Amino acid sequence: MIYFMGQKGWDGTKAEWTYQAIELTGETVKEMSMDSRFALCNLASDTGAKNAIIPPDEVTQNYLKGKAKSTPQFFKSDPDAEYFDRITFDVSSLEPQVACPHSPDNVKPLSKVLGTKVNVATIASCSNGRLEDLHLAAQVLNGRRVHPDVRMVVSPAPRRFTHKPWRTGRSALC
Numbered sequence: 001m002i003y004f005m006g007q008k009g010w011d012g013t014k015a016e017w018t019y020q021a022i023e024l025t026g027e028t029v030k031e032m033s034m035d036s037r038f039a040l041c042n043l044a045s046d047t048g049a050k051n052a053i054i055p056p057d058e059v060t061q062n063y064l065k066g067k068a069k070s071t072p073q074f075f076k077s078d079p080d081a082e083y084f085d086r087i088t089f090d091v092s093s094l095e096p097q098v099a100c101p102h103s104p105d106n107v108k109p110l111s112k113v114l115g116t117k118v119n120v121a122t123i124a125s126c127s128n129g130r131l132e133d134l135h136l137a138a139q140v141l142n143g144r145r146v147h148p149d150v151r152m153v154v155s156p157a158p159r160r161f162t163h164k165p166w167r168t169g170r171s172a173l174c
Contacts, residue, residue, distance in 0.1 A: 001043035002097040003089065006107025010046055017085060018048040023077060028091050029054055034063040035132040046104050121146070122153045129157035 022044050032040065037054050044052030054060075056074040064072055096110040123129075123137045134156060146152040 001040050001047070002099050002107050003091075003094060004087075005047055005099070005105045006097065007089075008047065008087070010048065010103060010105040019050045020084060022047070022049045022052040023083075024052055024054050030057065030059075032059075033132060034059060035130040038130065039133070118150055120151045120153060122155065124155040124157070129155050131156075
């Protein structure tokens with residue numbers, strides 16, 4: 001979604017879809033975990049969109065097992081639905097993207113910012129911070145220390161938004 005913002009603007013100024021719905025589909029989306037899908041849809045609000053949806057599939061159904069208080073109803077777009085715009089990205093060779101100061105659409109590939117001095121590093125955001133995100137960050141940070149000149153901010157999502165109860169104790173993020 002950060003790449004998308006870099007291409008289309010963070011407030012819809014480069015595309016005329018401000019306050020519209022975005023439907024996200026494709027092989028990459030189908031392979032995403034629910035946590036990643038939540039983050040992707042949440043970040044869509046930063047593009048100026050009203051919301052983002054991912055068509056429900058087996059991943060959605062498995063996630064809802066034991067969580068839904070009633071039998072969920074699933075809705076998908078009609079096969080012949082008309083869209084205001086269709087945007088396709090080939091993400092098969094997309095390198096990690098970095099949102100740089102001072103605008104969410106000032107996006108650069110990681111290779112373009114390597115060596116840049118970092119003052120604050122944030123793990124999570126208002127869109128992420130799920131347990132899956134923290135586990136991945138812990139794998140990257142395991143056995144490493146944050147540079148003394150860098151402020152590391154870790155912001156987990158509220159407990160009800162994580163798959164497993166938050167556990168206290170030793171962590172690679174500390």
